[in-house]
Each structure stands twice: as C-alpha cells, then as structure tokens.
Amino acid sequence: MNDQLTDVLTGPVLDVAPRLLGATLRHGEVAVRITEVEAYDGPNDPGSHAFRGPTPRNRIMFGPSGFLYVYFVYGMHHCCNVVCGPEGTPSAVLIRAGEVVGGLEVARARRGDVADRELARGPASLCRALGIDLTLTGTDLRTGQVTLTLGDPVPADAIASGPRVGLRAAPDWPWRFWISGAPSVSRYVAAKARPGTSPTR
DNA sequence: AGTTTGATTGGCT
C-alpha cells in the first residue's frame, strides 16, 4: 500500500517540511492543524539528533518515512517529529506549532489556563495538548494511535521561513517554515550561549 | 561511573 502520504514523506526533507503546513496531526480526540515546522537533515545537519549516527534514542529516524520520533528534553518536555526521506536517511520534521481543530475540551484540560491559540503553540505545548509522550515514539502515522493527514498544499506565498529556534549548531540555516500570520506560530528564541564561550576573541 | 547538556516553557526580577 503506497499511499500519497508515504510518497510525500519519502521526498527531500526541505520539500516535506513546508508540505506539512496545513496537515492534521491527530491523537485520539485531539487534532491539530500544523502551522509551524522545522527541517532536520540527518547526517548533513549538525543541528540534528542524527548527526553523529544512530543511538537508541534516534534509531527510528534511520528507518523508513512515516513514523513518529518523540524525544524528551529539559527533564520535562516532549517534542515530536515526522520521520521523512528514504530508509537509511535520518531526516525528520519537527512539528513546532498548530491550532487545535478537534478535541478542544481535552486539549484545554491538558494545558490548563491558556488562550485557545496557545494550546499548541511551541513544540512541547503541542505534544502536551495532543497527549504525546515517549511511549508513542515509533508510531506508524498511517495506521497507529497518532495519525497524520495531509491538507491541501499551502501556497508558497503564504509560507514564511527563517532560522530554527534554540539551536546552538547551525543557528543560521533558514529551515523553519510557518504559515504567515498564523496566531499559533511560536516566537523566535536564539540558543543560550555556553558559559565561558565568548562570541568575539 | 560521573558529568554535561538540552530542537522549552513559564514565572519573576
């Protein structure tokens, strides 16, 4: 079964990332329309978790496209990615933000007292609204508990791009894509400098 | 076996 989703996701990550804008990610009742993503290009990308080769955490990225890669950071947050590219190419697209379009009550209960447009604003907030955690890494997005459904492509003139958020490596690559003007798009934050490292001298 | 760090968020000086 070679559906449209598989075909699209198996392409180059820089094509896949903007194509995921407007797509719907669903887990149970909660569904999110994606408004912001970032591309990570495996072995060629010092910002990627897969840059230094396979590990227990990132191994799902080395398999075929169409699976969910979830990781845990800062001792409290989950972030989720869609694995893309051909098998053996560890590329992925980080799902950074979206608007809740289904299961609003459940999402509100998970997120607490925030405005609806902020329910899935930022990658960790999005995972929390959707109830995504480490147990869901490796989920098949065509047949699993978490599913991805493509929307109509967002026109190129409605897509903006810029540097990825919070990266110390390759901070200038403009591999973050978002729907221009969408209120759920997160704010840009530069990586914090490492102590003892001064930019000049 | 011990140390460092982080694809973040929310609360407070």
Place this chain on the structure above:
DNA sequence: GCCAATCAAACTC
C-alpha cells in the same frame, strides 16, 4: 529581559 526547573541521553573519563 533573565533564569530555574528536572532528568534522559549523550559524552567523557
């Protein structure tokens, strides 16, 4: 604007 929270994974002996 700045900084603490909090721990799994990666990295370094």
